[in-house]
Amino acid sequence: MDAAAMAWTAEVLAGPGRGVLAADESTPTMGRRLAAVGVENTEERRRGYRQLLFTTEGLAATISGVILADETIRQRTDDGTPFPEVLHAAGIVPGIKVDRGTTPLAGFADEVVTEGLDGLRVRLEEYAFLGARFAKWRAVVRIGAERPTTTCLETNAHALARYAALAQEAGLVPVVEPEVLMDGPHDIRRCAEVSLATLRAVYDQLARHRVVPEATLLKTNMVLPGSESGAPEDPEEVADATIDVLREAVPAAVPGVLFLSGGQSDLRATRNLDAVNRRGPQPWELSFSFGRALQAPVLRRWAAGDEAGARAALLHRAAMNGAARRGVHRPEDELLREPTA
Secondary structure, eight states, X not given: OOHHHHHHHXXXXXXXXXXXXXXXXXXXXXXXXXXXXXXXXXXXXXXXXXXXXXXXXXXXXXXXXEEXXXXXXXXXXXXXXXXXXXXXXXXXXXXXXXXXXXXXXXXXXXXXXXXXXXXXXXXXXXXXXXXXXXXXXXXEEOOBTTBSOHHHHHHHHHHHHHHHHHHHHTTOXXXXXXXXXXXXXXXXXXHHHHHHHHHHHHHHHHHHTTOOGGGOEEEEOOOOOOTTSOOOOOHHHHHHHHHHHHHHHSOTTSOEEXXXXXXXXXXXXXXXXXXXXXXXXXXXXXXXXXXXXXXXXXXXXXXXXXXXXXXXHHHHHHXXXXXXXXXXXXXXXXXXXXXXX
C-alpha cells in the first residue's frame, strides 16, 4: 500500500464507534489465562478460542480491527479458512504483533527494551502476504525511583521509529505502542509527567525516521494513578490529565489514539474511555485497543462450554466500549455484564 492507502486504513481502524481487539497474546501469556480457567494450553485450544472470537457474528459493528500473533495469523477455522480471510470477510482489518518482547536494558537496572528488529523487514513482507494490513510494536516504560532514564526513553523510541519506518515500507500501518505501566505507588501527576516525556521522545524519533504520521496510529496508556498508590481514581481527572498529555505531544496529523487497558478491569477501562470521549472533539479520534478488558468474561464462558454465552459476552463488552468510544456509555447498561472477579 502507498501512503494514501495506509492513511485510509488507519482512518478505518480509528473510525467512529469502533475499536481494536487485541488478540495477540504470546503463548506463555495465553497459557496463564487458560490455566486460570482450567483449560490446557495447547495450540488447538488456543485456535479454538480465537476461532470463536473471530467468527462471532456482528462483531464488526464495534470492532474495526484485530491484532493477531504470529501463530494466529497462520491458523485456520475448522473449514480451512485462514483467520485473516475470516476477519476481512466480516469487515474487520487483520493486524499483526511484530515485536518479540522485552529484554533488560544493559547497564540500567529494572529497565527494558523491546527486541525484534533483526529480520523485521522480511517478516513484515511475509505478514503482508498472509493478509495483515497493520502491525503493532510495544515498548514498556516503568515508573520508579530514578526511572525512567533518558536512555531508556530514547532507546525504546528509536526502536519504535525503526519499526514504524519498516512497517510503512512494507505497506502496513504501524501502530506505535509506548506503554507507561501503571505498576507502582506514583500519583497521577507523575504518570502524566512520564507519559509526556515518553510520547515526546517517540514523536521526535518518528519524525527523524521520516515516518508519515497520517499513516500511523498511537496505542498508549491513559494517565492513571499507580496501582499501589492507594489514590482514589476519578474518571474526570483521568480524562483531563490524559487529554492534556496528548495535546502536548501528539501531532494533529495522527488519525487516532487507541487506548490500552493496561491492567484496568473491563468496567474501569470502559468508564475511563467514556470520560475521555466526553471531553468533546479532539484533533484525533480517541478509540480503544483492549485485550483482557474485552476478553475476560468471554474466556470464562468459553472455558465452561457456553459458546453462545461467550459470544454474547464478547458482543456486550464490545458494545459497551463502542458506546464509551462515542461518550454515551451508561452505567445502567452494564447490568448485563458478566462479573469479572
